Amino acid sequence: MSTTKNIPAQKAGESSVSSQNLLEVENLEVHFPIRQGIVFQRQVGAVRAVDGISFGVKPGESLGLVGESGCGKSTTGRAVTRLLEPTGGTVRFDGEDITHKKVASMRTARQNLQMIFQDPYSSLNPRHTVGTIIETPMKLNGINPEGGHKRRAQELLEIVGLNPEHYNRYPNEFSGGQRQRIGIARALALKPKLIVADEPxxxxxxxIQAQVVNLLQDLQREFGLAFLFIAHDLAVVRHFSERVAVMYLGKIVEIADRETLYSRPQHPYTHALLSAVPEVDPDGASNRERIRLTGDVPSPINPPSGCRFRTRCWKAQDICASQEPPLVxxxxxxxxxxxACHFPEVKQVVAAEVTPPAPASAE
Known part of the structure; x- marks a missing residue:
């Protein structure tokens, strides 16, 4: 008797991107080659950090990208901003294909597509003053704001909650939270439409986390910014993002709006992540089942066949090894x-029969 009657009905062929999106990512791949040899090198494999993901971000929207460390979140952010060269797929920003644009022709796109980096200590040049750090993007892009670069830099410092008199100070004179505010001011200098925030x-x-997240929300409302918000802390993502995409081993396994994903997760991996989020209500925390995943995360050099989560999934069956579930x-x-699951976690979803190819010994 077939065990596939529990597989949910799916609308095949539906894409997660739309013509209304400010940012459209389709089948994005970033593979890092593994080479052997000293003089004559040959490629013997590849680290498949990002392996065919699709999503979109609408103007003014915040999309959270979450998952365990090493799942490809930061690589995705760097590929979207073209700090890394994509191996495959397409990245469109504001209707323009920027996947393989040269550095010189990317200048216009980068005015509207900025990034906030994870480490506020290494992302600021210690030899430059705060004013120089904020002014440089404007000067490089030929932007001459009314009142001059210094006045605009001081305005940006005030916008992010710092004293305009800090213009002549150096990064080592600031705390981590203050340095991150400087990084935010630098990202705002070119008046972007979308900011990729890589675990900011x-x-x-x-x-300090709460202060910075609240600042980003205020800036989003004031300037109509869109965000690709990368993080591993699901509590922070729930507070900031309107929609959430969950990544596992280079793949997006679930996308939904914030309330739906946190209240009715369908992928077992998402369910496991949410079960580990600290609960504010002590009574609720005691009644919640904690899911502990067994085994290690597989290597992105040689990921499992079929569903990549199946080696750690308590619901895996034969079909999970033979067929990769599409994100639909x-x-x-x-x-x-x-x-992207053959056996979603939520029981209320209507089920339909999907029959895989029968084995040779089946009657």
């Missing part, structure tokens, strides 16, 4: 909730 609060104290919208989900 992970290196900060908890109390499930029937009964009107809010665009998508999951």
């Amino acid at each position: 609060v992970s290196a900060l104290d908890v109390s 919208q499930l029937i009964g989900s009107a809010d665009g909730h998508q999951a």
